[in-house]
Amino acid sequence: MKLQVAIDRVPLDVAKELAQILDSYADVIEIGTSLVKDYGNLAITTIKQATKHAQLLVDSKTIDEGHYEFTQGFKHGADYITVMGAASLDTLKTCYQVSEALQKTMVIDLLEVQDEKIAQISGFDNALYALHHSIDREDEFDAVATVTKFHQKFPTISRLAIAGGIDLLTAQDLAKQGIIEQIIVGSAITKAEDPIKAIKQFKEALLS
Template sequence: MDLQVAIDRVTLDKAVALVKQLDTKVDTIELGTSLVKDYGLEQIHAALPTLTHAKLLLDLKTIDEGVYEFEKGFAVGDILTAMGAGAPDMLDGVYQVAESVHKQLFIDLMETGDDRIAKIADFTHAIYGIHHAKDSQAGFDAAATVADFHQKFPQVQHVSVAGGIDLDMARKLARQGIAESVIVGSAIIKTADPVAAAQTFMEAIH
């Protein structure tokens, strides 16, 4: 299982410093939606160092203007997100852009029902993100949700999960062996030593 560390709601200078620290320590570094909105692709591109190990995910949460946003976004990152609730033509378009540049589409399934997922579950190389909304007050059992998703949509090859993941849940997901990656934000970024916290998570899932 891979570890994706989500950086968000910090200054661009802080984000760049964290990227430099975490590049060789984790599998994927995510720059969250708020960062992309606050600073924009061009400013982020100009400020970021070239990564030597980790992939860069930009959480665009695209729901319209898909081809345009993905053509711009893939000039900066390796993985871009689009909302599963978006139009089928939008998802088709961004998937084709991703395929053409040998990069990846991440489909965010937040607030996307089973009927809708069934219609968009055949993008072979896409990552399907099981995402518990930050604003949601409902409880979230990541492992149980992943198991249920896998039973319903066994054709999906790349599953990622986010939403308050702690060390115990990360270990449980790793043992379960369904999710390809786990996304951790505050439990790493908001600690006194993000590098040490990331290393602890990496040890827990490998």
């Protein structure tokens, strides 16, 4: 199981420092949407320069203009870029074409996407599908149960990631469950008093 660490809502110099110290532990470092919208492509190139080991995910949350946004993101150093499952099927197809042509990965963010639409967009074999509970929503999120249900409903979607307030215990449970390919952790690592200690704990949890 891969560990993706999301960096969000911090000044770019802090993001750069975090990326540097987390680089050798994280499989994937995520340049959060807040960094994209605050700093643009400069966020991507800055974090790219600060990392040697981890792959980079740009949380672009593209919902239109797929060709432009994906081309720009990969050009500036992304290995993965996110598109919203709520986008039109034509937008998803365009993003997938750009990703496949460059041998990069399209990540489909399933935030607020209903089952009927998921069925329509389930055929992108090399895409990573990200189960995502909105940071703004006030209801509870049971990650393990969500994954079980999703896997039963959509057994042909093989590459799954999950995001939304994942803590250490949830990470451990998801690792035991063995369905998720990539787990996305944000503030539990980046806002921890000691981010290196925190990421080491997550790495251990994923092995146990």
